[in-house]
Amino acid sequence: MNAVLIAVGLMLVLSLCRVHVVVALILGALAGGLVGGLGIEGSLAAFNKGLGGGATVALSYALLGAFAVAIAKSGLAHALADRALALVGRQDAGAQGGGGVKWLVLGLLLAVAVSSQNILPIHIAFIPLLVPPLLYVTSRLRLDRRLIACVLTFGLITPYMFLPVGFGGIFLNEILMANVAKGGVEVAGLSVTQAMAIPALGMLCGLLVAVLFSYRKPRDYDLGRIARTEQVDSRYSPKTLLVAGVAVAVAFAVQLWLGSMIVGALAGFVVFSVSGVVRWKEADDLFTEGMKMMAMIGFIMIAAAGFAEVMRETGHVKALVDASAALIGNSKALGALLMLLVGLLVTMGIGSSFSTVPIIAAIFVPLGVELGFGPLAIVSLVGTAGALGDAGSPASDSTLGPTAGLNVDGQHNHIWDSVVPTFLHYNLPLLAFGWLAAMIL
Template sequence: MNAVIVAVSLMLALSLMRVHVVVALILGALVGGLVGGLGLEGSLQAFNSGLGGGATVALSYALLGAFAVAIAKSGLAHALADRALALVGRQGSENSGLKWLLLGLLLAVAVASQNVLPIHIAFIPLLVPPLLYVLTRLRIDRRLVACVLTFGLVTPYMFLPVGFGSIFLNEILLANVAKNGVAVDGLSALHAMAIPALGMLCGLLVAVLFSYRGKRDYDLQRIAQVERAGARYSRATLLVAGVAVALAFVVQLWLDSMIVGALAGFLVFSLSGVVRWREADDLFTEGMKMMATIGFIMIAAAGFAEVLKATGQVQSLVDAAAGWIGNSKALGALLMLLVGLLVTMGIGSSFSTVPIIAAIFVPLGVQLGFSPLAIVSIVGTAGALGDAGSPASDSTLGPTSGLNVDGQHNHIWDTVVPTFLHYNLPLLAFGWLAAMTL
């Protein structure tokens, strides 16, 4: 029995049974390590050695939480939301125009976070929580919002060669395909990934037009308590907030550090007096608590991934898939995509999956007679599969961090399962289609 299959299956099964994701990751890692021959001590050692890999992201989330609470204190986000609330007040929950406007705004910002302003998930805890009150008044299903955000976080990097997409497509995907023996000169990664990206778009349309088009009710009182719906603001506090947000983004882009960017923004609030010195400690702690769960999941996920790598059975899984394929192109494409899905859901990063699978899948693709463009599409899609739908991926953890500030959005059943069904299944179908037609 392959340790990767056992570990990922156990982790997913426990998560679906509503066992906390951190507990599921730890138990999955230990059982996977035992199956992989590491023993209990070796499994713990590998898990502990990997924890540091998630510490930077966890601290970034904690500081972003503190920054988000400071923004709420200033009233900036609520000033922006008040105009929307006025429209809701006049037209009630039937204001479909405002619903599509808000969903379009969230989608546009998510897409821009991958290329125009490459801040990835940093915008979510700043923008989404203050809009929850408006979204709830409109009775919008948060599962739909999670699908919209995840689409915007994943599709641009797997399709558009700018920002994070330039890193994934050029520096990781094409570079690893070339490294393993296929000439990529003149190949367009955009062309190779166009059909898989179309699968993502189809999944989004199904979620928007069918799965979650109905209305869903949430407790407004819980949102009002968490989101300071009655927060007071003035021109001065709004100006300070605008300066703090701009400075945070500039510093993050300059130093490539969400930690320093969020800290700089929080300091602006403290030095300006919008957040009083005697309140700063409590606000900072409140924000860190808000993001603590997500941070610990990221830390545990890093340990989980390290155990999978230490067993050496990620490569064994890839090798086994190559042995099952034989000479069938159709079966070969399907199995390569399924292995990519399993590996990415366990590791939680498509960027880390491509180098692992390319070493076997590229020569295998050549042997089966796939064109260079089809090989790029297979490896790229296999890497991207699982990013949406993994409990440990920042593409799912990010939306949950914004939508669950009031405790009314479950990470597994309201983010992970919807994004898995609406993106991974179409991506499998369209990725296979691309492999067979390119």
């Protein structure tokens, strides 16, 4: 029995049964370690060894949470709500006339998510800063937060798997093409954008289904809970809004300069404190409140890093890839499908497509050559297999990020409102379009 299958399967089943994701990750890791022959002590040692890998991101989110609470204190949330309602032309944003604002909000979130991968490469750092202040607006518009999660996840994944700039430059050129070349395939002159165009089209189809069909109906949320969380009744002035804008700009600039979300968020919080928008006697309480708001996401990321380390220590990831290769025989169609399914399983467990490609490419590239796939098809197969599972994984920052922004008031469930919707709308189309790309390229 393969340890990866057991660990990932148990983790997913427990998560779907509403067992907390951290508990599901720990139990899944222990089960996988036992099946993989590590024993209890070996499994715990590997899990503890991996915990440090998620600590940096977890601390980053804790500080971003404190920064987000300071932004709410500035009255930016209320200002955005007032502006959106003014665009509608009435206080009832859910009435006729709110449709234009709905598309404006969705377009804004999509544009920022896409830009966070290339133009302003801050990845998920923008979510706790931008999304919570907009929740009051989206709830007045009766926007389904599952749709917002799908929009954000699309913007976080599709650019890096299709456009070779920013994070896409790292994934496509430094990881995907480099590992394909290491496997013995000549990649000089190949267009990685052409190879990944059909899979990216699958992502677009999933987004259109989510927007136009799955979540187009209005969904109601408790405005009172949002008001208590985001302090929408707080007074704001041109000064507090200006300080909020400066703080956000400083946070982003410092992060790009030093490459640290931790220092960037801390710099933004300091701007609020020095300006007087957050009074010194309130700073400690606000900082603690913000860190608590993001604590769950941080612990999930830390536990996910431990889970991934246990999977690596068992050595069963390679065994899973080897076993799939043995089942394929000479069938190109079956080979493409199994490669994609293995990529889906591995990425859902590890939570990172960037870490998956080097693991699977060592076996899949020679296998693809043996089955008669062309260079473009091999690049597409390995790239899609790596990207599969990034959406829909409980441990992926592409789902944890949207949850961090959408669940600040406790009305957005990570598994059923982020993980399941993104899995259905992106992984299933990616499987189909990735297989199609492998067969026609």
